[in-house]
Amino acid sequence: MRSCSLFVALLLVASLLFPATSRAEWPSGQTFTDGATLDVTPEGFDALSDAIPTLVPSYISLPTDTYGYNVYEADYGTCCDPIFGWICWTCWEYVFAIWNGWASIQLDDVTLQPEDGFLALSANATIALNRSWDPMKVYGYVEAGINDLGISLSIDQQCDAWTDAIAVGLSASVYLEVRTGPDGRYLDVTIPRMNWDTDLGGDDLHLDDCFLGELIDFIQGVGGVFGFDPIGEIIGLLEDQIDAQIQSLIPDIEGLIEDAFAQARVEESVDIAGTVLDIALQPYDIQVTPSGARLAMSGSFAAEPHPCVADYGITGSLETAGTLQPIGVAPAGVTAPHHIGAMVSDDFVNSGLFAAWNAGLLCYDLQETETLPINTALLTLLSRDAYGELFPSAAPMIISTSPHLPPEAFPTGSHDFNVEIRDMGLDIYAELDYRMARMLGNELEADAGLDFDFDTTTGELTIDVTFDADDIRNAITYNEIAPAYTDQLEDAFGSLLETLLTPLLGDLLTDITFPVPSFVGFGVQDLEYAATGPQEDFFGLFGLVGTVGYDNSGGCGESGSCEGGCSTTTAPGLLLLLPPALFAFLRRRRR
Numbered sequence: 001m002r003s004c005s006l007f008v009a010l011l012l013v014a015s016l017l018f019p020a021t022s023r024a025e026w027p028s029g030q031t032f033t034d035g036a037t038l039d040v041t042p043e044g045f046d047a048l049s050d051a052i053p054t055l056v057p058s059y060i061s062l063p064t065d066t067y068g069y070n071v072y073e074a075d076y077g078t079c080c081d082p083i084f085g086w087i088c089w090t091c092w093e094y095v096f097a098i099w100n101g102w103a104s105i106q107l108d109d110v111t112l113q114p115e116d117g118f119l120a121l122s123a124n125a126t127i128a129l130n131r132s133w134d135p136m137k138v139y140g141y142v143e144a145g146i147n148d149l150g151i152s153l154s155i156d157q158q159c160d161a162w163t164d165a166i167a168v169g170l171s172a173s174v175y176l177e178v179r180t181g182p183d184g185r186y187l188d189v190t191i192p193r194m195n196w197d198t199d200l201g202g203d204d205l206h207l208d209d210c211f212l213g214e215l216i217d218f219i220q221g222v223g224g225v226f227g228f229d230p231i232g233e234i235i236g237l238l239e240d241q242i243d244a245q246i247q248s249l250i251p252d253i254e255g256l257i258e259d260a261f262a263q264a265r266v267e268e269s270v271d272i273a274g275t276v277l278d279i280a281l282q283p284y285d286i287q288v289t290p291s292g293a294r295l296a297m298s299g300s301f302a303a304e305p306h307p308c309v310a311d312y313g314i315t316g317s318l319e320t321a322g323t324l325q326p327i328g329v330a331p332a333g334v335t336a337p338h339h340i341g342a343m344v345s346d347d348f349v350n351s352g353l354f355a356a357w358n359a360g361l362l363c364y365d366l367q368e369t370e371t372l373p374i375n376t377a378l379l380t381l382l383s384r385d386a387y388g389e390l391f392p393s394a395a396p397m398i399i400s401t402s403p404h405l406p407p408e409a410f411p412t413g414s415h416d417f418n419v420e421i422r423d424m425g426l427d428i429y430a431e432l433d434y435r436m437a438r439m440l441g442n443e444l445e446a447d448a449g450l451d452f453d454f455d456t457t458t459g460e461l462t463i464d465v466t467f468d469a470d471d472i473r474n475a476i477t478y479n480e481i482a483p484a485y486t487d488q489l490e491d492a493f494g495s496l497l498e499t500l501l502t503p504l505l506g507d508l509l510t511d512i513t514f515p516v517p518s519f520v521g522f523g524v525q526d527l528e529y530a531a532t533g534p535q536e537d538f539f540g541l542f543g544l545v546g547t548v549g550y551d552n553s554g555g556c557g558e559s560g561s562c563e564g565g566c567s568t569t570t571a572p573g574l575l576l577l578l579p580p581a582l583f584a585f586l587r588r589r590r591r
Contacts, residue, residue, distance in 0.1 A: 025316030026351055028305070028358060033284055034324070035299040035348030037341075038261060041292040041328040044339030045112040045119065047546045048260060051522040052123070053107040055252040062101035062129075062241055070101040070136070095141040098161075102136075103241050104128050112174070114288050119174035121191070121253070127198075127245070128165045129238050135160035138207065159210035163238060168198040170246060174257065176293065178283045185282045187261045187295060189254040194246045200239060259519065261295050275361040277352065278302040292327040301352040306360025312404050317354035320347055322537035330542055331532040338528075338542040346537045349409045353419075357406035362424070366399040374399060374500075376430050379439060381499070382492045386482035387439075390432060398429040398436065411531030411539045415449025415466060427478070440489065441478025447471050452541075454516070454527040459550035461527070463512040469498040515552035523548040 026032075040048070062070045073096040110123040130136045138159045172194045179188045266281035281299035324343060330336045368374045376391040402425030410418045424444040429436045448467035455462070474493040479486050516524050525544040532540035 024319040025314070026319050026347060027316045028355070029300060029302055030316065030351055031298055031300040032345065032348045032351065033298045034296055034345060035351075036281060036297040036344045037324060038295045038297070039292055039327050039341040039343070040260070041337055041339055041341075042114055042290070043337045044292070044545060045114055047339050047544070048257070048522075049110040049112040049121075050546060051256060051520060052110045052112075052249075052253055054520045054522065055256065056105055056107050056249060058104055058106070060103045060105065060245055062103060063244075064099070069097050069099050071096070071098040073097070093141075093143050095139070097139045098136055100130075100135070100137050101241075102130060102134070103245055104131075105245050107170075114290055114292055116290065117175075117288055119176070119257075119288065119293075121170070121172040121174050123170040125168040125170055125196075125246070126165050127168055127242050128163055129241065130162040132160075132162050132206070132208070135162045135208070137161075138210075157210040160208045162206050164204045164206070166198055166200055166204055166238075166242070168196050168242060168246070171195045172250075174253070176257070176286050176288055178286050178295075184267070184280075185284055185298075186265070187258055187283050187286060189257045191250045191254055194250060196242065196246050198242070200235060200242075205235065205238075265297075266299070275356055275359050276303065277356050277359070279352070289327070294327050299348060301355035303355045303359035305358050306363060308360045308363035309358060309403065314354075314358075314406065317347065317351040317406065318408060320535075320537055322346075322533050322535045324538060325532050325534070331530045331536075331540060334528050334530050334540075334542045335526075335544075339545045340524075340543050341532075342541045343532055343538040346409060346411060346539065349539065350406070353409060354406040357403060362401055362403035362407075364399075364401045368396065372500075378496055378499070379428070379430060382496055383482070383485050383488050386485040386489065390481070391430070395431045396436075397431070400427045400429065401425065402427065409539075412536050413447075413449065416452050416529040417450035417539065419446075419448045421446045421448075425477075437481075438478065439481050440476060442493065443475045443477050445473050452527070452529050454524070456526055456548075457550065459516050459518055459523055459548060459552045460513050461516050465511055469494050472497055515550075518548055518550060518552045520553075521547055521551075523550065523552065 064070055065072060073094075075094055104127065106126045108124045108126070111121070113120045113122075138161045139157070140159075141156045143154050172191050175190045175192075177188050177190070178185055180186075261283070265283065266279050268279055270277045270279060279299070279301055281297050283295050284298040285296045287294045287296075322345065325331065327341075328337065330338050330341075366372075366374055375394040375397045376387065377394045378397065379387040380391060403421075404423040404425060405421075407419055407421045410420065412418065422445045424446070426442040426444055427438055428440040428442075430439045431437075432439075446467075448465075448471055451464040451466060453462045453464065454460075472494070474490055474497075476486050476490050476493075479489065482489070516527075518524075523545065525546050525548060527541060527543040530540050530542070532538045
């Protein structure tokens with residue numbers, strides 16, 4: 001159990017004691033440039049590098065021409081410069097061809113190390129061209145002679161060829177930059193080129209089942225006067241393919257890193273109990289230092305204002321700007337070192353709560369429906385002595401809310417996510433003497449929370465909703481009809497809320513479970529939750545990533561696994577789910 005910090009306690013007292021006009025506020029629709037951040041520590045990049053070898057196919061067919069050849073060289077009737085000034089070597093014709101070529105590549109010891117302004121990528125690779133059990137086919141045909149001496153040579157041979165496994169060292173600089181595109185700002189990862197080195201030579205090449213070696217020796221022995229070196233051609237092919245395959249890794253590695261950060265981007269409209277809230281969260285800056293990388297996100301909330309709260313004089317959310325922890329510094333109670341850290345400021349969350357409140361989320365006039373018996377029988381349930389004679393039979397009744405203050409969320413408290421609702425007016429009107437009369441005026445306050453639980457076996461994140469009638473406190477502020485029963489009515493008011501709460505809120509009180517995405521066997525291994533920042537005013541999620549046994553690559557779609565319902569709402573949306581639940585009645589008449 002975490003206790004409320006002195007800073008948050010003083011802030012809460014100030015927000016309750018001072019009128020709205022004295023509040024330090026973020027304006028409605030404020031864009032927060034530090035609303036959320038996503039950190040990856042050096043240990044996180046090291047874990048992320050473990051996923052890179054899984055991107056590399058073990059078998060790669062070498063490119064071919066339209067006839068199916070990997071290499072095809074031919075020449076006919078070429079006369080070279082005279083040898084010793086009088087002997088002319090004439091290649092009447094030759095053909096050299098290779099087909100059935102394929103390559104294998106295996107990456108080992110991959111590392112991603114953050115440096116100043118870039119990531120240093122290094123790896124060891126083992127690459128081979130074919131194997132003895134499935135060799136490439138090499139064909140050589142020569143009809144040649146020395147005109148002046150009457151010497152001729154005719155060779156027509158096909159060989160099996162392969163190479164030994166070749167050790168290759170890889171290195172690259174990985175640059176991360178936030179760019180602006182047609183759909184907004186995004187993280188762009190660029191690897192200009194993969195550098196590599198190897199000791200590759202003719203000894204790594206094996207030829208079998210032919211006399212082509214004699215042809216090669218003969219051609220090389222006369223100084224390569226054909227202008228064509230079969231060994232060099234095969235080695236060149238191998239080098240070209242090594243380079244091609246190494247460079248082909250670049251898009252996958254770039255995509256892997258981009259995907260790791262892209263989970264934080266949000267562009268969606270969230271319908272919370274009928275109020276539509278537009279959430280925008282996208283990267284605006286990234287810093288890479290030896291301590292790790294931090295992707296800073298800018299975000300905002302938008303919703304149409306509602307006249308029901310216009311008279312309360314609150315034009316923005318509470319401002320309590322704070323400072324983030326340095327990259328890689330975990331708050332007390334979080335396992336260190338962590339791999340990833342996602343932090344959302346309380347100001348950003350509260351701006352979302354304000355936007356929802358300003359849109360009239362907590363403004364309701366509830367009347368009786370077929371499934372919800374809102375009538376004066378509820379008043380007699382509170383006190384038959386006070387209301388029994390006034391309402392001998394059930395009469396129409398209205399429950400009306402007046403949310404004078406927007407809800408506020410705090411990272412500190414008894415839950416992972418704590419919400420406080422204060423100064424919530426609730427008036428009860430009933431039909432008395434053929435008119436709707438105000439029977440009771442109440443002021444409510446409530447405390448609620450979310451607690452997170454991550455299942456390392458299934459990769460599912462469960463959000464436990466903690467909210468019931470005992471979390472609501474009531475004070476009667478108006479009672480002209482039965483003033484002598486005020487104390488009794490206050491004590492009994494909890495039973496009325498308990499009667500209404502479950503049928504009104506329904507599934508909103510049900511725990512939420514959804515799968516955390518994984519890809520290529522890589523995902524979140526563990527998650528922890530804690531308030532973070534020097535003032536503990538950031539919501540923090542800290543985790544370990546690596547190889548996992550669950551497969552949530554399908555998300556919440558047809559191939560995803562979801563228990564208890566699916567939610568495609570991302571982290572910021574989830575942070576906004578609880579506060580509206582207090583009076584997000586499923587059956588209501590909106591003002």
